[in-house]
Amino acid sequence: MPLSRRTFLGQMATAGAIAATPAVLRARPQTKPIVVDAAALRARIEALSVFGRPAGGTFSDGVSRVAYSDADVAGRQFVCDLMDAAKLEPRIDPAGNIFARRAGTDPSLPPILFGSHIDSVPNGGNFDGDLGSLAAIGVIEALDRASVRTRHPLEIVVWSAEEGVAFGRGLAGSRIVAGDVKPADMDAVWNGLRRGDGVRKLGGDPERIMNAVRPKGAHHAYFELHIEQGGTLDRGKTPVGVVEGIVAIERYTATITGFANHAGTTPMADRQDALVAASHLTLAVREAVTNLPGRQVGTVGQLEVVPNAPNVIPGSVRMTVELRDLSSEKLGGIIATIRERAKQIALTTRTQIEIADLSRNPPALASPEIQGVIERASTSLGLAAVRLPSGAGHDAQMMAQLGPMGMIFVPSIAGISHSPKELTLWPDTANGANVLLHSVLAADVL
Amino acid sequence: MPLSRRTFLGQMATAGAIAATPAVLRARPQTKPIVVDAAALRARIEALSVFGRPAGGTFSDGVSRVAYSDADVAGRQFVCDLMDAAKLEPRIDPAGNIFARRAGTDPSLPPILFGSHIDSVPNGGNFDGDLGSLAAIGVIEALDRASVRTRHPLEIVVWSAEEGVAFGRGLAGSRIVAGDVKPADMDAVWNGLRRGDGVRKLGGDPERIMNAVRPKGAHHAYFELHIEQGGTLDRGKTPVGVVEGIVAIERYTATITGFANHAGTTPMADRQDALVAASHLTLAVREAVTNLPGRQVGTVGQLEVVPNAPNVIPGSVRMTVELRDLSSEKLGGIIATIRERAKQIALTTRTQIEIADLSRNPPALASPEIQGVIERASTSLGLAAVRLPSGAGHDAQMMAQLGPMGMIFVPSIAGISHSPKELTLWPDTANGANVLLHSVLAADVL
Numbered sequence: 001m002p003l004s005r006r007t008f009l010g011q012m013a014t015a016g017a018i019a020a021t022p023a024v025l026r027a028r029p030q031t032k033p034i035v036v037d038a039a040a041l042r043a044r045i046e047a048l049s050v051f052g053r054p055a056g057g058t059f060s061d062g063v064s065r066v067a068y069s070d071a072d073v074a075g076r077q078f079v080c081d082l083m084d085a086a087k088l089e090p091r092i093d094p095a096g097n098i099f100a101r102r103a104g105t106d107p108s109l110p111p112i113l114f115g116s117h118i119d120s121v122p123n124g125g126n127f128d129g130d131l132g133s134l135a136a137i138g139v140i141e142a143l144d145r146a147s148v149r150t151r152h153p154l155e156i157v158v159w160s161a162e163e164g165v166a167f168g169r170g171l172a173g174s175r176i177v178a179g180d181v182k183p184a185d186m187d188a189v190w191n192g193l194r195r196g197d198g199v200r201k202l203g204g205d206p207e208r209i210m211n212a213v214r215p216k217g218a219h220h221a222y223f224e225l226h227i228e229q230g231g232t233l234d235r236g237k238t239p240v241g242v243v244e245g246i247v248a249i250e251r252y253t254a255t256i257t258g259f260a261n262h263a264g265t266t267p268m269a270d271r272q273d274a275l276v277a278a279s280h281l282t283l284a285v286r287e288a289v290t291n292l293p294g295r296q297v298g299t300v301g302q303l304e305v306v307p308n309a310p311n312v313i314p315g316s317v318r319m320t321v322e323l324r325d326l327s328s329e330k331l332g333g334i335i336a337t338i339r340e341r342a343k344q345i346a347l348t349t350r351t352q353i354e355i356a357d358l359s360r361n362p363p364a365l366a367s368p369e370i371q372g373v374i375e376r377a378s379t380s381l382g383l384a385a386v387r388l389p390s391g392a393g394h395d396a397q398m399m400a401q402l403g404p405m406g407m408i409f410v411p412s413i414a415g416i417s418h419s420p421k422e423l424t425l426w427p428d429t430a431n432g433a434n435v436l437l438h439s440v441l442a443a444d445v446l
Numbered sequence: 447m448p449l450s451r452r453t454f455l456g457q458m459a460t461a462g463a464i465a466a467t468p469a470v471l472r473a474r475p476q477t478k479p480i481v482v483d484a485a486a487l488r489a490r491i492e493a494l495s496v497f498g499r500p501a502g503g504t505f506s507d508g509v510s511r512v513a514y515s516d517a518d519v520a521g522r523q524f525v526c527d528l529m530d531a532a533k534l535e536p537r538i539d540p541a542g543n544i545f546a547r548r549a550g551t552d553p554s555l556p557p558i559l560f561g562s563h564i565d566s567v568p569n570g571g572n573f574d575g576d577l578g579s580l581a582a583i584g585v586i587e588a589l590d591r592a593s594v595r596t597r598h599p600l601e602i603v604v605w606s607a608e609e610g611v612a613f614g615r616g617l618a619g620s621r622i623v624a625g626d627v628k629p630a631d632m633d634a635v636w637n638g639l640r641r642g643d644g645v646r647k648l649g650g651d652p653e654r655i656m657n658a659v660r661p662k663g664a665h666h667a668y669f670e671l672h673i674e675q676g677g678t679l680d681r682g683k684t685p686v687g688v689v690e691g692i693v694a695i696e697r698y699t700a701t702i703t704g705f706a707n708h709a710g711t712t713p714m715a716d717r718q719d720a721l722v723a724a725s726h727l728t729l730a731v732r733e734a735v736t737n738l739p740g741r742q743v744g745t746v747g748q749l750e751v752v753p754n755a756p757n758v759i760p761g762s763v764r765m766t767v768e769l770r771d772l773s774s775e776k777l778g779g780i781i782a783t784i785r786e787r788a789k790q791i792a793l794t795t796r797t798q799i800e801i802a803d804l805s806r807n808p809p810a811l812a813s814p815e816i817q818g819v820i821e822r823a824s825t826s827l828g829l830a831a832v833r834l835p836s837g838a839g840h841d842a843q844m845m846a847q848l849g850p851m852g853m854i855f856v857p858s859i860a861g862i863s864h865s866p867k868e869l870t871l872w873p874d875t876a877n878g879a880n881v882l883l884h885s886v887l888a889a890d891v892l
Contacts (some may be wrong), residue, residue: 230711247710251756262863263745264693264770264837265676267737270861275746276732278724286722290714299709300721301756303749310697310747310766310804312864320756324710358756391710415716417708417757 013375033381034146036138036437038430044134045429046120049126051075062420063126067119067161068198075118076202079158084295086144088156095181095212096160096202102140105151110403111155114139114223114441117162117172124163124415125422127429131410132225133158135433137245142437144300150444152220159395160202171195174395179213214402221370221443222399223438225408227424229392231415239431240378240385241409245365245395247324250331251358254281254342258305258351260315275305275314277349280358284341285321288334296325297391298334321355326363326389337440363395369446370406370439377438383431392417406443408435479827480592482584482883484876490528490580491875494564495572497521499818508866509572513565513607514644521564522648525579525604532587534602541627541658542606542648543619548586550599550890556849557601558886560585560669563608563618563841570609571868573875577856578671579604581879588883595889598666605841606648615722617641620841624848659850667816667889668845671854671882673870676839677861685877686824686831687855691811692843693770693835696777697804700727700788704797706753706761721751721760723795730787731767742771743837744780767801772809772835810843815892816852816885823884829877838863852889854881 015285051074052065065071076098083090088100101111115134136156145263161172186196186206196206205211205355233241253351258274282300289298303319321338323331339355371387378385388409390396396407410432413423498511511517522544531535534546547557562578589596602767606619612675617631632642632652641650651657669781674680679687704720728746749765767784769777785801792799817833824831834855836842842853856878859869 007839008696073882168634228711228714229708231716232713249710249757260865261861262675262838263747263768264743264839265674265863266743266837266861267676267678267741268732268743273732273745275749279728282721282725283729286714287720297710297711297712297714299719299757301709301751301758301760302754303721303748303751303760304754305749308748308750310768311695311745312747313745314747314749322709322756391712392708393710415707415712417711419706 005215008207009261034142034148034437036135036142036430038426038433041134041138041429041433042426045126045130048075048078048130048134051078052120059126060420061122062422063123063124065118065120065162065363068193068201072119073201076158079118079133080404086137086141092203093177093212094205094208095173095176096199097177097212098158100156102154103142106151109152110218110220111153112150112221112223112443113155113157113219113399114436114440115157115159116224116226117159119161119163121163121418123420124418125420127412127422127424128229128417128425129162129226130430131424131432132237135225135436137428138433139437139440140308148441149176150441151442154440160199162395171302172395172398174398176209176212177214178398181209181213182233183209185209197302215380216402219399219403221367221404222396222407222441223406223408223411223443224394224396224401225432225434226394227303227417228409229412229415229417231412232388233386233409234412234413234415236386239383239410240435242371242374242378242385243366243385243390243407243409244371244387245363245389246324246394247326247391248328248331248363249361249393250323250335251360252321252335253358254319254321255354255356255402256281256317256347257352258313258315261313263311263313266313271313272350273313274317274351277345277351277353278303278317280349281342281353282319284345285338288337288341289323292323292330292334294330295389296323296330296334298323320358326365326393328363355438361393361397364400364405366400366406369405370404370443373442373446374406374408374435374439376443377435380438381431384437406439408432408439421436472831473620476489480588480594480883482581482588482876482879484872484879487580487875487879488872490578491572494521494524494576494580497516497524498566505572506866508868509566509570511564511570513609514639514647518565519647522604522808525564528583532583532590534586538649538650539623539658540654541619541622542645542650543658544604544622546602548589548600550596552597555598556666557599557666558596558666558889559601559603559665559845560882560886561603561605562670562672563605565607565609567609567864569866570864571866573673573858573868573870574675574863575608575672576674577870577875577878581671581875581882584879585883585886596887598890600886606645606650606785608841618841618844620844622655622658623660624844627655627659629655631655655688662848664846665849666730666814667850667852668842668848669854669882669885669889670840670842671856671878672840673858673863673868674855675858675861675863677858679832679855679857680859680861682832684832685856685874686881688717688817688820688824688833689812689836689853689855690817690833691772691809691835692840692846693772693837694774694777694809695805695807695839696769696781697801697806698767698781699804700765700767700800701800702727702763702797704759704761704795705865708760709757709759712759716761718796720758720797723791723797723799724763724765726791726795727788727799728765730791731784734787735769738776738780739846740771740776741835742769742776742780744769766804772811772839774809779855798866805845807839810846810851812846812852813850816850816889819888819892820852820854820885823881823888826884827877827880829881853883854878854885
């Protein structure tokens with residue numbers, strides 16, 4: 001009978017050696033490290049892609065598995081079936097999140113939670129969310145195969161409605177678990193669908209939504225494996241990214257009021273053209289963001305012209321300004337610069353510009369300890385790793401409110417995401433799953 | 447019995463004196479000149495405003511008398527009743543235009559045609575078109591009161607569907623009369639309405655639409671009294687504008703193709719942001735137009751962003767570019783400058799910009815002789831007049847294809863038009879009607 005994992009890991013932790021060399025490597029010097037079944041992972045990503053695939057399409061035609069859709073329901077059933085087959089007993093919480101638990105050796109310890117989501121944006125790709133969700137199942141199976149028991153219970157999760165596609169205010173299942181929910185949120189209606197009905201369609205219980213909330217400290221740690229959705233790893237040929245945190249996202253609405261007038265009879269000098277002002281402002285946003293060193297980004301993604309006719313001078317424009325960085329302070333400086341420029345633009349174009357707050361997500365920093373765990377797990381597997389921020393939002397961001405959080409990124413070819421062209425090479429998906437596995441094991445002894 | 451108008455005007459024309467002093471002033475030295483009934487004109491403009499008025503509104507709430515609407519039909523009936531009362535016999539041609547004729551003394555001469563339209567844009571004003579239509583009736587009545595017979599027959603007209611609101615390609619009744627029509631145009635469908643059915647609703651005959659076409663030389667001259675819809679006369683406190691011509695209108699579509707990508711994960715340096723390129727191009731259009739001296743105008747009035755989400759870098763933008771000037775040659779130079787700038791913008795923003803022709807209306811010049819007639823008529827009435835181009839399109843533009851055309855402008859307060867705020871002071875409407883009356887009389891002897 002092999003050394004019980006609990007005893008062994010306890011010894012290693014005491015010796016302080018766990019950090020330098022992965023436990024599994026030292027425990028079985030003659031064997032290869034425990035690994036996730038790469039072929040099964042690939043087969044499952046391909047199988048899941050069928051739910052929401054465009055009619056007549058193939059894997060590379062992407063997926064539209066929008067939250068609460070029939071495709072979402074079918075994809076979730078596919079995942080539950082996999083959990084059943086792995087002798088996990090999936091259960092659905094009131095928010096529609098799918099959880100499954102593997103007991104640890106110490107029932108008094110909180111679980112290590114890991115997973116992701118399987119809903120997609122319309123016309124999205126087959127890796128965003130799917131990889132982290134299916135790899136979580138693979139991790140449990142690998143531990144089963146190796147007969148490894150952890151001290152902490154392991155809990156895997158498939159979060160509901162991560163993409164925030166439906167309803168004005170995205171209300172991901174992870175956000176609900178983190179406590180940012182009130183019963184009235186279930187009454188929101190979008191495209192004729194009441195959110196509560198959507199949650200119920202997923203097997204959730206909108207009447208008991210507050211019961212989905214978990215307290216701070218509910219988890220020993222939260223891990224999420226995800227594709228980068230940016231080009232840093234792909235450009236650098238780096239297989240693993242250790243996420244430093246999820247950037248703050250600040251959104252503003254700029255409303256520019258000019259005067260709609262006849263495009264033929266109004267001399268150029270007399271115009272109060274809201275679109276001319278909006279053009280200046282769009283360029284000012286880019287300038288304010290790029291004038292500072294760093295990785296911050298800023299985007300004018302949405303812009304609406306009123307009345308929007310070829311022969312009428314635009315009377316008003318409403319546009320969004322989105323800023324992202326790990327530092328809220330830096331974003332504060334940038335929006336101040338933009339407001340200053342907006343004042344000048346309003347004067348020179350004889351328009352009024354009002355910039356209002358739309359939403360504000362604070363940065364969610366990954367725990368430094370967990371970053372170290374991921375980095376060492378990578379190194380132990382012979383995989384180079386770099387630290388980088390996540391420019392995209394993730395369920396991990398919500399979990400950071402409840403306890404230590406860490407994310408593992410794998411490369412996205414050309415950084416393309418939210419597109420059928422989204423692509424991560426199969427070896428990279430397997431690397432990511434293995435880093436997840438060994439990070440979970442390392443965290444178990446922290 | 448007074449000197450017959452025909453004989454008298456013939457003598458004046460022979461003597462060359464008509465140009466310097468209005469015939470009516472010299473013919474009746476002790477009396478005031480023939481004038482249009484200003485009170486009746488005002489009362490009729492106010493009465494017509496009821497058809498298409500917002501529920502519960504007043505005159506100053508504007509009008510929505512869109513072509514082919516029930517309000518349009520009712521407004522036209524009101525005008526026909528006025529014509530009947532004036533012993534004119536209105537008839538409706540196959541295009542839905544209302545014509546009414548007063549015989550001249552020489553049946554061999556072609557008519558002098560004058561009038562305007564009564565359809566409006568949605569949420570428009572009560573002077574655009576209405577003034578010229580109702581003043582035309584007032585002119586006939588004034589001549590009747592003064593027992594003046596002209597040599598040429600006088601024909602007044604209320605054109606159908608001038609505003610081009612319905613159907614992608616506006617097909618004003620005046621355009622049909624000018625010959626720019628084919629039977630298949632009647633099959634166009636817009637908002638569930640077949641154009642032929644709309645024309646029939648107005649009393650027209652879509653099956654015989656080609657019979658509405660008139661040949662070149664059909665009219666001795668065409669006059670149209672209209673509000674300026676710009677601010678030149680109001681600013682200059684000038685009661686009368688002598689229109690030099692209707693500007694050429696050239697419309698282009700610029701399609702900018704960048705690359706839609708994640709607004710959080712795509713570094714600023716890697717972006718191909720179609721909206722940043724569109725902003726540069728919008729400013730370049732304004733610059734190209736204002737860098738040259740003159741009264742040309744240029745407008746980006748319509749702009750659509752794809753996918754238009756706060757968190758996605760704009761992948762493509764489609765925008766319209768509209769240029770107007772009396773000189774097509776000048777417009778050719780401006781669009782060449784814009785194309786040159788577009789090439790540079792495409793390079794620096796790493797986007798593709800394609801500029802395609804959308805539509806092209808050549809300029810319609812007012813006849814120099816008719817301009818002189820209007821100018822002298824104004825002077826004779828003690829009204830200052832300036833020459834100016836019309837930046838807006840008018841039925842007169844179509845009539846210029848058939849023969850000599852002239853337009854009389856009166857001031858629009860603050861240049862506002864196509865708005866409930868559209869306003870022309872009552873004395874200015876009367877001045878315009880009197881200049882129309884005396885221009886018609888002067889043209890009769892040319």
